[in-house]
Amino acid sequence: MTGRRINELSAAFRAALLDDTIPFWLSHATDREFGGYTTFLDRTGKLLCPDKPMWVQGRMGWTMARLYNDLEKRDEWLAASRHAVDFIRAHGFDTDGRIFYAVTRDGRPLRKRRYLFAEIFAVMAFAEYGKAAGDRESVETAKRLMRFVQELHARPWTEPGALEPKVMPQTRPMRGHSMAMIQINTLQILRGADTTPDPLPYDALIDAQIDEVFRFFVKPEKKALLETVGPNGEYLGETPEGRCVNPGHAMETAWFIMAEGKRRKDNALIERVLPILDWSLESGWDPKYGGILYFIDVEGRQPVQYEWDMKLWWPHNEAINATLLAHSLTGEKRYEAWFEKILKWSLARFADKKHGEWFGYLHRDGSLSHDLKGNMWKGPFHLPRQQLFCHLLLEEMKGRK
């Protein structure tokens, strides 16, 4: 990448982050009456639903503290992070220590699900906020919650209090990729925040999750990272679930692991993870209309999800992160070419020039299927994280020139 392009991109990501993405959420999503954020917004930022997803509270809490920690010490960002963290503290926890999936605008519980992502995003928020505010108690909360998540996730289904698997484990035991993937990133965040005298053994815990990814889900003979396998990594190829690949998800995993390799200067780990990125780009990029398909079938059969061929915003953010990081680590031109191609395709279709931020959902042909800006899942996370990550990485690349 030329120095000129690096300068241009770094400035563009920073400007989009600070002049568009963050102001969109702070001005439209902040609930000054009941606390927390209402992120279920239409194209212009008007409320589509007052309910508060706890995933998104955690993500907003993390994003704003990360900006404070890594970009600038702006008080308003620290306050915006605390605004999410306070809401989680006040209304997020059920009596069993788990976190609700969604609550009403004033904090009364609506749903609790069998997945642990509300808890995971709360760990991220408590950890990053604790670091930003110098608040050790928040970091300790994050650590306790992380241990609780790991314990619950590992608890056999036959034991009391275990999470009920979606498919009956006595008939078809299964293992999903997402918990390994998200734990790598959450533990990385917690490691960066934990300056207490008794840190968790982060490197070893991260190694265990990376090992799980490679041991169970990565199938070089199929050129794929599978979403769901048997308990020992068995290929469940008879079912659509067992054949399912989510290329954006796989690329997100790939850059989490690449970032770990970079930190440890472990080139073998980086080399080991690059094929996941290569496979995902080859199989995930839509040869017909461009963009990254949401789900594909590893045998090339018809995927079953309604949305399989839609283009969602976040796989594009994760692909942009993964290709830029791969380019910066390897110097390989093809990653630069993929990065530019995905970025160009995405900006032309997802970025809303009129009302700011990104659209989230396109039809296969790239036309808009929804013009909303947020819902139970889309909030201030994948896009601002990508803008911040790429800006900081490009700044680093400048220094290396």
Add this chain to the structure above:
Amino acid sequence: MTGRRINELSAAFRAALLDDTIPFWLSHATDREFGGYTTFLDRTGKLLCPDKPMWVQGRMGWTMARLYNDLEKRDEWLAASRHAVDFIRAHGFDTDGRIFYAVTRDGRPLRKRRYLFAEIFAVMAFAEYGKAAGDRESVETAKRLMRFVQELHARPWTEPGALEPKVMPQTRPMRGHSMAMIQINTLQILRGADTTPDPLPYDALIDAQIDEVFRFFVKPEKKALLETVGPNGEYLGETPEGRCVNPGHAMETAWFIMAEGKRRKDNALIERVLPILDWSLESGWDPKYGGILYFIDVEGRQPVQYEWDMKLWWPHNEAINATLLAHSLTGEKRYEAWFEKILKWSLARFADKKHGEWFGYLHRDGSLSHDLKGNMWKGPFHLPRQQLFCHLLLEEMKGRK
């Protein structure tokens, strides 16, 4: 409708039913080794997944017995119905009397859900099969299961064994349209099959469900039949769920109620239900590309479901039934025009001229999004039911000329 068109359509529906739809399922879905039907099929009829959804077993059991009862006494159809019913009997029931959502090919349980549709479709199958086979025990099984469904559905969430609502009822109690709608049809089927000395009070039970539809879900001021309301019909307009309209679903309800009015020669009931059809056609028909949108927002806001603007096969089948029945009952030309328009649009896009049966899923613009023929929900039901219903209705219309 001209006599010539009636003749042509009646023959076309019968031919499509008997030469295409039914042979597709009987030849590709029948599991001669383990019993029951594997309906998760690709475009050509090859297996995409060996798992057996119990919804679809019930629907296939009903469809084949209905053909036997209403069209011709073909032994192979009775046997095909029994093939489903026997599988449900052998592998469908959990120890609590409920029916699993899906089992493996050899009948081991995979999932059980909090909804009662697996049970409902089993009632239909046991009732219609019992009538076809003259098997009173099957009809009694259907009646027991129907009473169980009604009792479970009515059981307060605070009582032991109650089904867990998706959204916590202590925070936001809600009432869904689908159980009222499906009970009307299930009770109609059961009434037609029950020649035992102690029938349930079917007319009164049906009246209660029709009353529920009009009292809680029909909102003339919004020109809509809503999917979800508060416990006393309150409009939950703050949330996307409360603003959600499913036009195909509403038209299905409309023709179930019209059929009841027709049977009872109750013109007031027919007049009362016609607006539901009118609203659904007006708001559900896509002005841009034609076809019926899957979900719309009653306030015209952005619907949130991924698939909101997809064109699914079954709303088109239900719209075809509803418009033809409305035309035959009222003689109004506009229903004939709608019927012809929807039929033409559907046949041009859903019917698979190469491998038979219908595709199930189109993008908004009418292009194919999936080429599969069956999955956990799509099976031998909406299409053959529509073909049979329209054929029989057209035959009746002939007689009236």
